[in-house]
Amino acid sequence: MTDPTWCRRLLGLAALAALSACGEARPVEYAAPICPSWKQQMAQVFSANCAGCHSGASPAGGYDVTSYLNAIAGDAPQKLTTVLDPATATAPHRGFADLAAQMSTWAGTCKVAYVSTSVHPGGIMNPVDPQFHGAQIAAAGWSMDACTKCHGADFGGGNAKVACTSCHKDPGGPTACTTCHGQPPASGAHLAHVAGATLGKPLGCAECHKVPSSWTDVGHIVNADGQVQAAPVITFGATAQLSVPGTARSGPPSFDAATGSCQNVYCHGGDVFGDSHAAAPRPNWRHPTGTEADCGGCHGRPPSTHAANATDCNQCHQQTVDASGKLDRAKHFNGTVDLGDGSGTCTACHGNAGRPLSAPHQSHLAAPHHLRGPLPCTDCHVVPTNVNDPGHIDTGAPVVFPNVPAFTGLARADSATPTWDAANLRCSGTYCHGGGSHLVFDTAPGQNRQPTWTVGGPAQVYCGSCHGAPPSDFTHLGTFQLSDCHTCHSTTVDAFGNVLAGGAHINGSVDVVQ
Numbered sequence: 401m402t403d404p405t406w407c408r409r410l411l412g413l414a415a416l417a418a419l420s421a422c423g424e425a426r427p428v429e430y431a432a433p434i435c436p437s438w439k440q441q442m443a444q445v446f447s448a449n450c451a452g453c454h455s456g457a458s459p460a461g462g463y464d465v466t467s468y469l470n471a472i473a474g475d476a477p478q479k480l481t482t483v484l485d486p487a488t489a490t491a492p493h494r495g496f497a498d499l500a501a502q503m504s505t506w507a508g509t510c511k512v513a514y515v516s517t518s519v520h521p522g523g524i525m526n527p528v529d530p531q532f533h534g535a536q537i538a539a540a541g542w543s544m545d546a547c548t549k550c551h552g553a554d555f556g557g558g559n560a561k562v563a564c565t566s567c568h569k570d571p572g573g574p575t576a577c578t579t580c581h582g583q584p585p586a587s588g589a590h591l592a593h594v595a596g597a598t599l600g601k602p603l604g605c606a607e608c609h610k611v612p613s614s615w616t617d618v619g620h621i622v623n624a625d626g627q628v629q630a631a632p633v634i635t636f637g638a639t640a641q642l643s644v645p646g647t648a649r650s651g652p653p654s655f656d657a658a659t660g661s662c663q664n665v666y667c668h669g670g671d672v673f674g675d676s677h678a679a680a681p682r683p684n685w686r687h688p689t690g691t692e693a694d695c696g697g698c699h700g701r702p703p704s705t706h707a708a709n710a711t712d713c714n715q716c717h718q719q720t721v722d723a724s725g726k727l728d729r730a731k732h733f734n735g736t737v738d739l740g741d742g743s744g745t746c747t748a749c750h751g752n753a754g755r756p757l758s759a760p761h762q763s764h765l766a767a768p769h770h771l772r773g774p775l776p777c778t779d780c781h782v783v784p785t786n787v788n789d790p791g792h793i794d795t796g797a798p799v800v801f802p803n804v805p806a807f808t809g810l811a812r813a814d815s816a817t818p819t820w821d822a823a824n825l826r827c828s829g830t831y832c833h834g835g836g837s838h839l840v841f842d843t844a845p846g847q848n849r850q851p852t853w854t855v856g857g858p859a860q861v862y863c864g865s866c867h868g869a870p871p872s873d874f875t876h877l878g879t880f881q882l883s884d885c886h887t888c889h890s891t892t893v894d895a896f897g898n899v900l901a902g903g904a905h906i907n908g909s910v911d912v913v914q
């Protein structure tokens with residue numbers, strides 16, 4: 401590039417300004433006092449004197465000198481100013497008194513110079529030096545045009561005879577996507593998101609950024625106005641914009657560069673679906689090891705939209721969380737709320753092959769005892785039309801014989817007032833088991849009008865368990881046998897005392913046919 405600003409910038413950084421024309425390599429100039437440099441002297445010094453101990457799989461003192469970057473890593477420069485000083489040197493270093501002054505100068509006043517030329521400052525290869533070539537490029541608005549003048553348009557060496565591509569080996573050389581920042585950078589919470597360490601859900605860069613196809617794309621480093629961007633641009637992708645049906649998001653996803661926190665990002669849940677139980681609905685990008693991605697960070701356990709005791713997620717989200725509480729990462733924050741077996745029907749969570757209703761249900765629903773036909777759900781429950789209807793899953797426990805006007809089930813026929821003792825799994829006062837106003841007075845012995853839900857079979861249910869056989873009243877003689885009932889209750893029982901299939905038994909009214 402021919403921009404003179406560029407030359408000035410570069411030359412300003414170089415120690416010497418004797419170049420006649422930017423873009424031409426000059427012979428190396430050795431001014432006095434000259435700094436020893438890695439390239440000219442020190443690489444050789446280290447290799448000849450030190451590499452014997454300071455190389456290989458376990459270099460002495462953990463210090464390797466086989467490359468410039470290794471030799472100057474960490475606090476090595478500071479140590480190198482004294483390590484060979486005969487007055488203080490440790491045993492392995494005592495024989496190097498003749499090198500002590502040069503080593504100390506190089507590491508000290510010469511700041512571990514890499515080259516000693518009029519073209520570049522010594523710190524050109526030291527990543528922590530302000531004169532580092534990468535830092536110079538950044539300071540110059542990320543233009544490499546000036547470099548190509550000497551190092552070749554293809555970065556292959558040019559007049560400088562030093563190829564950028566000797567170090568920057570990825571296709572594209574220094575313009576490769578990997579040169580200026582990692583893919584992803586190690587900054588902030590990048591690794592947690594892109595590697596998906598915590599939740600195993602790797603996200604592409606496009607979920608949070610507009611990804612350039614070339615490093616020179618407008619909007620990547622340089623804006624349309626030619627200015628270098630002041631800060632990285634966060635452009636949220638499709639996932640962050642999602643919503644949960646039935647919940648109102650308060651705004652589009654956004655990133656607050658001042659605080660580093662995200663807002664209204666679907667993945668972090670709570671903020672989007674208004675869950676006041678979420679511990680960290682606005683996660684901070686700059687807390688890469690924070691608690692933002694802990695269970696409960698994005699939504700409560702359970703969310704505030706749920707009954708407080710809906711803590712067993714598996715009950716209703718069986719595909720996402722298995723019975724042992726383990727998360728299935730394929731189903732989790734996949735953009736839809738996964739309910740039950742995913743069938744979208746009323747049997748998604750209960751009454752399917754994998755999750756049959758509890759066994760006592762079968763006694764009532766399949767009617768194996770032939771006391772009457774099968775009972776519908778509505779005889780004991782209010783049946784919701786939609787999964788979110790009041791009284792369904794917002795109660796945290798099954799609602800049996802609800803005391804609401806909507807409930808007109810058989811259990812309440814004939815003014816019965818049934819109750820469900822959830823602690824003991826026992827019913828009392830149900831119409832069917834003798835709680836109707838016509839039956840309550842019946843004191844014939846041997847009755848069991850408070851059956852326990854979980855105890856099946858004839859131990860609880862027999863002729864005489866719900867009403868006497870016969871009942872204890874004027875109408876009935878104590879001597880009546882079951883075969884006599886037919887005489888007056890012919891639509892209910894046959895002549896042998898068997899309940900008639902499809903007959904009038906337990907239908908809500910006392911049926912007498914004389």
Ligand code: HEC
Nearest residue numbers: 449450452453460461463476479480483490491492493496
């Ligand atoms: C005979 C083997 C040997 C040779 C040769 C040797 N060193 Fe060492 N060096 C060691 C050992 C062992 C240690 C660690 C213990 C110590 O400091 O004495 C060490 C430690 C160091 C350390 C400190 C590393 C640290 O991070 O603590 C520096 C710097 C160092 N050497 C520089 C040099 C230089 C420069 C040379 C060549 C002029 C050199 N050494 C030659 C064996 C050697």
Ligand code: HEC
Nearest residue numbers: 423424425428515516517519533536546547549550560562
């Ligand atoms: C005026 C010509 C010229 C320009 C412009 C120039 N360089 Fe150099 N560069 C050289 C020469 C010559 C060397 C070799 C110096 C030596 O070995 O003594 C060199 C060496 C380097 C080295 C050290 C690599 C090595 O192994 O020696 C790096 C890194 C480097 N240049 C980067 C850059 C960057 C980045 C730019 C643009 C900001 C740039 N150079 C611009 C001429 C130039």
Ligand code: HEC
Nearest residue numbers: 527534535537538544547551563564566567574579580581
């Ligand atoms: C001797 C090896 C070497 C040569 C030659 C070299 N580089 Fe580099 N370059 C590096 C290293 C090492 C880094 C730092 C990588 C890191 O920080 O992980 C780097 C970083 C960079 C960066 C990234 C700056 C940043 O802050 O993100 C750019 C751009 C770059 N070099 C351009 C060039 C150009 C242009 C040339 C040739 C003119 C060149 N490099 C020659 C070794 C070299």
Ligand code: HEC
Nearest residue numbers: 581582583584585587588593594603604605607608632685
């Ligand atoms: C989950 C969202 C997210 C994803 C995915 C993501 N980034 Fe970022 N990135 C950010 C945020 C937020 C910042 C701003 C950091 C700040 O201001 O502290 C940022 C900043 C950056 C920066 C500026 C320098 C820095 O380190 O902060 C670069 C470069 C970058 N991202 C590259 C990438 C690349 C490349 C990928 C894909 C491999 C990627 N990002 C994936 C959210 C993301």
Ligand code: HEC
Nearest residue numbers: 575576577580605609611613614615619620629631632633
């Ligand atoms: C010359 C250095 C350089 C090269 C090469 C480079 N980037 Fe960047 N990239 C940057 C800098 C600097 C930023 C931060 C910009 C800011 O702070 O505004 C950045 C930011 C990003 C971001 C974050 C979004 C943004 O625009 O701020 C993404 C994503 C990204 N780069 C991807 C890529 C991809 C993909 C490539 C290869 C096609 C690439 N980069 C090559 C320097 C580079």
Ligand code: HEC
Nearest residue numbers: 644646673699701702703705710711712713715716737793
């Ligand atoms: C009793 C059934 C039930 C239980 C138990 C249950 N959920 Fe839900 N959950 C639902 C239903 C139904 C929806 C969908 C609500 C809608 O579509 O409006 C839902 C939706 C969600 C949503 C989406 C956001 C929202 O508030 O609608 C999240 C997140 C969620 N559940 C997490 C959990 C977690 C975590 C647990 C366990 C701690 C859990 N749920 C236990 C029934 C349940």
Ligand code: HEC
Nearest residue numbers: 667669693694695698713717720732733734735736737738
């Ligand atoms: C990074 C944020 C985040 C974290 C951390 C998180 N979740 Fe979620 N979770 C979501 C989002 C967003 C949804 C919304 C529904 C969807 O997209 O699947 C969700 C939905 C759910 C659901 C509802 C069923 C479903 O798949 O839709 C359950 C259950 C659930 N999460 C359990 C957990 C459990 C258990 C943990 C801890 C191991 C956890 N979540 C941690 C974001 C998170």
Ligand code: HEC
Nearest residue numbers: 750751756757758761764775776777779780781798800853
């Ligand atoms: C004879 C009364 C009765 C009928 C009829 C009945 N249930 Fe129930 N149901 C109960 C009782 C009692 C419980 C409480 C069980 C417990 O707490 O263990 C219950 C519990 C439930 C539960 C909680 C999970 C379980 O299996 O215990 C569901 C779901 C349920 N019923 C659905 C239904 C559906 C759907 C129907 C119709 C297909 C139905 N019930 C018919 C009495 C009945």
Ligand code: HEC
Nearest residue numbers: 716739746748749781785786787791792793796797798799
């Ligand atoms: C997301 C899972 C899920 C879906 C889908 C679902 N249920 Fe339920 N249902 C439950 C749970 C869990 C219970 C019992 C525990 C409770 O009340 O929290 C229950 C209880 C019931 C009961 C017993 C009475 C009650 O309300 O407690 C009936 C009846 C019932 N469901 C019918 C239905 C019908 C009809 C549908 C379709 C409209 C349906 N269910 C869809 C999870 C679900």
Ligand code: HEC
Nearest residue numbers: 838867869870871873875880881882884885887888910912
């Ligand atoms: C002689 C006719 C007659 C015979 C035989 C008879 N019942 Fe009844 N039963 C009635 C009449 C009449 C009523 C209605 C009484 C009322 O409304 O107070 C009745 C009512 C009932 C009731 C309702 C509760 C009550 O006491 O009102 C039951 C239960 C019942 N009978 C069971 C039986 C059984 C079991 C047998 C056989 C062991 C039987 N009955 C034999 C005439 C008879």
Ligand code: HEC
Nearest residue numbers: 832833862863866885889892904905906907908909910911
């Ligand atoms: C689960 C409780 C229960 C059991 C067990 C039971 N009954 Fe009943 N029975 C009732 C109820 C409740 C009525 C009240 C009237 C009605 O709704 O049919 C009734 C009424 C009758 C009647 C009066 C006619 C009628 O339909 O109203 C006869 C007869 C009768 N039962 C015979 C029997 C015989 C025979 C057996 C044994 C095979 C038996 N019952 C077992 C609950 C029971």
